[in-house]
Amino acid sequence: QLQPGQVTENVTVNETTTPVQTSSAAQAGTITGTQVRELELNNRNFEQLVTLQPGVTSGLPDIVGFGISNTSSVAVNGARTGANNWTVDGADVNDSGSNLTLLNVPSVDAIQEFTLQRSTYDAQYGRSGGGQILVATKSGTSEFHGDAYEFVRNDYFNANDFFANSAGTPRAPERYNNFGFTIGGPLFVPKLYKKSESKTFFFWSEEWRKEHLPSTYVLNVPTAAELAGSFPGVTLNPASAPAGCITNTAAGGQINPACFSHNATAYIANVYSKFPANAAGGNEYITNVVGLNNYRQDLVRLDQNISDKVHIFGRFMQDRVPTTEPGGLFAGAGFPGISSTATNAPGKNVVANVSWTLSPTVVNETAFNYSWGAINSNITGIINSPAFVSALSGGLPYGDPYGRIPGLTLSGFTGVGIPVSPYFERNIDKNLFDNFSKVLGSHAIRAGISVQWMAKTENAVNPTNGSFTFNRGNGNPAFANFLLGNASLFSQSSRDIIPHLNYFNLEAYIQDDWKVTRKLTLNLGMRYSFFPAPSDSNNVLNNFDPLLFNPALVPAIDPATGNFLPGQAVIPATYTNGIIFPTGAACTAAKAISSGVTCSPYGKLVNPNSNNNFGPRIGFAWDPTGKGKTAIRAGYGLYFDRTLNGIWEQNAFSDPPLVQQVQIVNTSFDRPTAGVVSVPLGPVSITATGSPTFKVPSYQDWNFSVQQQILPNTTFEIAYVGSKGTHLLGEVDANQPPLALRVADAAANVNAIRPYLGYAAFYQRDPGFNSNYNSLQVSLNRHVTEGLTLGIAYTWSRNLTNNTADRFAPIYDTYNAGLDYGPAYLNTPHIFIANYVYQLPFFRDQRGFIGHVLGGWELSGITTVQSGSSLTITQFSDPFNSFDWGVPGTYPGGIGIDYNSFLAPRADVVPGASVTGAGTVAQWMNTKAFTDAVGHFGTAGPGLILGPGEQNWDLAAIRNFKFTERFRLQFRGEFFNAFNHVNFNSVETNIDRSTFGTLNGDHLPRNIQLGAKLYF
Secondary structure, eight states, X not given: OOOTTOSSOOOOOOSSOOOOOOSOOOEEEEEOHHHHHHSOOTTSOGGGGGGGSTTEEEOOOSSOOOSTTSBOOEEETTOOGGGOEEEETTEXXXXXXXXXXXXXXXXXXXXXXXXXXXXXXXTTOOSOSSOEEEEEEOOOOSSOEEEEEEEEEEGGGSOOOHHHHHTTOOOOOOXXXXXXXXXXXXXXXXXXXXXXXOOEEEEEEEEEEEEEEEEEEEEEOOOHHHHTTEEETOOOOGGGSSTTSEEEETTEEEEOGGGSOHHHHHHHHHTGGGSOOOTTSSSEEEEEEEEEXXXXXXXXXXXXXXXXXXXXXXXXXXXXXXEEETTOTTOOSOOTTTSOEEEEOOEEEEEEEEEEEEETTEEXXXXXXXXXXXXXXXXXXXXXXHHHHHTOOSOOSSOOTTOOOOEEEETTSOOBOOOSOSEEEEEEEEEEEEEEEEEETTEEEEEEEEEEEEEEEEOOOOOTTOEEEEOSBTTXXXXXXXXXXXXXXXXXXXXXXXXXXXXXXXXEEEEEEEEOSSXXXXXXXXEEEXXXXXXXXXXXXXXXXXXXXXXXXXXXXXXXXXXXXXXXXXXXXXXXXXXXXXXXXXXXHHHHHOTTOEXXXXXXXXXXXXOOOEEEEEEEEEOSSSSSSEEEEEEEEEEEOOOOTHHHHHHHHHOTTTSOEEEEEEEESSOTTTTTTTSOOBOBOOEEEOOTTOOOOEEEEEEEEEEEEEETTEEEEEEEEEEEEEEEEEEEETTOOOHHHHHHTTTSOGGGSOSSTTBOSOEEEEEEEEEEEEEEEEEEEEEEETTXXXXXXXXXXXXXXXXXXXXXXXXXXXXXXGGGOEEOXXXXXXXXXXXXXXXXXXXXXXXXXXXXXXXXXXXXXXXXXXXXXXXXXXXXXXXXXTTOOSOOOSSTTOOOOOOBTTBOOBOEEOTTOOOBOOOSSSOSBOGGGEEOOOSSOXXXXXXXXXXXXXXXXXXXXXXXXEOSSSOEEEEEEEEETTTOOOOEEEEOOBTTSTTTTOEEEEOOOOEEEEEEEXXX
């Protein structure tokens, strides 16, 4: 049941009944106490419960972490993973910077129930256009209740990873201890405030985790021959190095080690030599690594019944999440020990709520919520080792305040990534809302208003250390260019900058659930959402406004190199044509550096606000028999999505004049600024958000369903559910020259013919993308009948879009978004998932001696069978030679596609070839069906193939020992991937890698978790 003071009203499934929903068109489901308490959850994180319902596609890791450095990646009915709204007791716990992480995660043992509103939910719910995840914590009762528990894992219990086992690598070491307690009951003072008269109730939860988190890293590294300068079967370009450095024979090309770049030698000694390629002659190095997590959470809740009509409650929750990251924070599977970091991600959440029954037909609820989250991360690897730094030659344009080595991007290989560290982030959310409800005859009317004040500050972790990029080109493979020191690109930022954004949400709604007849209910609602652009307390926020770009102020660009011609008053560091700053102190400070800065026409903001965000909600529920056993339902709703605020921060992170950048194409690894006085620097990239016609992203949801009670406490539902995303954010290169202009002036460097001269390629977060989702959803739910609790969900769907994410996923061609239209990256056509808890029938009540000896057994499990997700075939070679050294080609200067780590060019499909392959580890798809695209956009569309599917059984055997009516001891054996089925989850999709087409990653092998719980 809903606890007193819970913020929202939801369709609730209690412990003894599964009603047919005859009063609402919303597609929603509730996970109740039995499932929350008894289902096995790896790492015991409640976020996994979202995946038990239809319409949900999971991108969660096998072990779901805690803290705002862990993403909550689930897509609900085709919406993006950042379009969900997560609340605990009505309090927003979303990290507004990314919309992907949570500030707080309550203990599973502190959760009373968990509800997911998936589609056509009513006007009471807002902020986001995807799923509404509503968590209610436990409260105290008139009697004392609680539990104490401990769960353990050890690598001794686990199976080995498939790839580690194949390489002869032993199991990754794992140590896991999760322990804690909960207690709740009446609050009283002997002789002063009697227990029998108490109207005050408390609930207290404490939880700790001590974890060694294992991961298997598969790194792409050079072979021993390549480290020695030998490239069998490859002809190198002698003109790319000094005379005598390159020798070509029938066996292949050889670079004289004496000609190696000084800095390349230092990187080999400190990095690549420590990670040798496997003995099979490939380019893979496989290793097991371990991260540490020492987690603690505190939760306290007080409920007070002031009278029969007034109830108040307050709840405090805080997390502390100190961790270590072997590959570096947000850096993925980098070189362990090189980019490693240590991080803490604490969070706090406070709720104060009062509910007042004004009359038998009128209830009012008011609440104030406060959430706070942080990330504090520091480097522990050798990337800032004085010995490594001092081994490098060549001064950089700017000094690095954190003393780090330059980053390294090396096409075809694992580069030396610089983690997001040192990094310090703060996220604050304050929310005041009021909900009013009135029953007026056959109308149940609700209305409310919500105001949120939010703040976000973090340092940019700009590449003040600099970064070198080495691509295939100049007649050489990428690693040969690395050895010779022929960098395709060097870039560096002058400073690490810290914005402090302030913003708010204002929303209001009215909802009428009108029972037209005994059999028919209409749901009619409207919600208004005002999500203005942020302001900045630190006066560093800026944007690029194309309407304010002045062609008369463009610099002179060398058509041969694309760099600024020397001798001009304007240089890249202070070129600010079209860049705007908020009026007042921010604009004044920026103008003092560069007179080209323009004060924003939007006052303190750098974007116009979108005000016409009215979202209607309409639906019906019809009970054709009037017996409450059948419901035919349909609905439609328009939902607006609060834009992640990180997209504005990133403007301030990188744009001139406050942040000055250097980008030098085709330069030396050892001396990137050699002859800096006489060699002009190249145009810089900037970041922009939106446009003068900025729109708030939105989703339209619709569904039609039939729900039927087929057995007591058992319902079956079949539904068509669809959605359409509009004005979705995505990245475009706003400075890409049109193809016609590129062909007409093929001899010129691309920077000389861009639309906004003086800038290189730059990304604009543009609300011009869309998505569509259609699905058949089938579910069956049974609650605690004859000892069985059961939930089954099946989804058959197709999710299409022309951009998959708000940022870091630029489209291929700015002028033709249709080239990117295809299956979304989480498009998973078939998903079947079942969860079950079964109390075995024999001696269930544990009466008598035999009952205590043989009774008390339970089985529980989560079974997942699903198809793979969509994959796109890419290539390392640049089809347009965007950073080419001038070797003659179809387009010597490129066409302006910003070829980088976020945008890998797509390959060609061989005409008439089938992409379907053997489906084996060695060849998942037909690798001969693809070839490099040269001089044109690749014909392999996005999401062309499906990756491997998943068949997974998580099972638990549970034994309960009932001592008295009040005390019960439970032992649990939890088996994740119980049958140790290898579930591959990664395919090498780049045709230029030697491992193209092979399966190179998998989900966890069998893991066993043992637990004990004492209930009282």
